[in-house]
Amino acid sequence: MALNYMAVAAINLVAALLSVPVIAAGIWLSTQADNACVQILQWPVIALGVALLAVGLAGFVAAFCRLPWLLLAYLVAISVLVVALACLAVFVFAVTTGSSGHRVPSRDFLEYDLDDYSGWLRARLDAPGRWDRIKACLAATPTCTDFNATYATAQDLFTAAPNRMSPLQSGCCKPPTKCGYTLVTPTYWISPISATADPDCAAWSNEEAKFCYSCASCKAGLLQNLRGEWRRADLILAVATAALLAVYAMGCYAFRTAKTDELFRRYRQGYT
Incomplete structure (x- = not known):
C-alpha cells in the first residue's frame, strides 16, 4: 500500500x-x-x-x-x-x-487588414478608451525607433522581407502603401497631392508620438x-x-x- x-x-x-x-x-x-x-x-x-x-x-x-x-x-x-x-x-x-498578411505592389514586406481577424479580438481593441491606452503604450516602445534605424534607404525598406519587418512595424510605423505617400525617411513621408477617402491615409502623422498609431492598419499589425x-x-x-x-x-x-x-x-x- x-x-x-x-x-x-x-x-x-x-x-x-x-x-x-x-x-x-x-x-x-x-x-x-x-x-x-x-x-x-x-x-x-x-x-x-x-x-x-x-x-x-x-x-x-x-x-x-x-x-x-x-x-x-x-x-x-x-x-x-x-x-x-x-x-x-x-x-x-x-x-x-x-490572415497572415498580403503583399502590395513593388514591395516585399506584408501589410494587414483589420477585417481579417476575429471579431472577439477586434472588440477587445475597440472597447471604450482602450485603444487610446494601447496606442500610447505602443508609442512608448522602441518599435518604430528600431524601424527607422533598420532601414537606411528606400530600397532597404521596400525590399524588406516579411520576417525582417514585424507586423507591428508594418502597420504602425509607416503609412499604408495604398495611400501613395512619398518616402523621405522610413518614418517621414510626404503626403500625396490627391486626397483619399481612406481614414488610414488621413491618420498618418510624421510626429513620433502619432505615426500611424490611430490607423486600422496599426490595429491589424498588432493583432497579427x-x-x-x-x-x-x-x-x-x-x-x-x-x-x-x-x-x-x-x-x-x-x-x-x-x-x-x-x-x-x-x-x-x-x-x-
Whole structure:
C-alpha cells in the first residue's frame, strides 16, 4: 500500500512540474511589448499555471501523508484545471485564425487588414478608451525607433522581407502603401497631392508620438503580432493539457489501486 501511495505522490509531483512551462509561457507573453500593452492572455495563463502548481503540490502532500479525502479533492481540482486548460487552448486557437498578411505592389514586406481577424479580438481593441491606452503604450516602445534605424534607404525598406519587418512595424510605423505617400525617411513621408477617402491615409502623422498609431492598419499589425505569439503559447498549453490528461489517468488508477489495497488490508485484519 505504501508503494502505491508513493506512486500517487510521484505522479502528483509530475503534475506540479507541468505547471512550469505554463507559467513560463504566461511570463514570456508579458515580456513582449505588444502583449504588455494589450494585457489579455498572459494573466489567465499565469493564473492557471499557478493554480496547477498549487493543486499538484497539494496532491503530492496528500499522497505522501496518505490523506484520501485530500487526494479525492485533488483529483476533482486537477480535472477542472485540465478542462480549463483545454478550453483556453481551443479558444486561443479559434480567435487567432485569420490572415497572415498580403503583399502590395513593388514591395516585399506584408501589410494587414483589420477585417481579417476575429471579431472577439477586434472588440477587445475597440472597447471604450482602450485603444487610446494601447496606442500610447505602443508609442512608448522602441518599435518604430528600431524601424527607422533598420532601414537606411528606400530600397532597404521596400525590399524588406516579411520576417525582417514585424507586423507591428508594418502597420504602425509607416503609412499604408495604398495611400501613395512619398518616402523621405522610413518614418517621414510626404503626403500625396490627391486626397483619399481612406481614414488610414488621413491618420498618418510624421510626429513620433502619432505615426500611424490611430490607423486600422496599426490595429491589424498588432493583432497579427499577437496571433504569432499567442499561437506559440497555445502550443505549450495544448502539450501541457495532453500531458495532464495522461497524468490524471495514471493518478486515478494509482489512487484506486491504493484504496483497493487499503480495503483489502482492513478486510484481512478483520479476520485475523
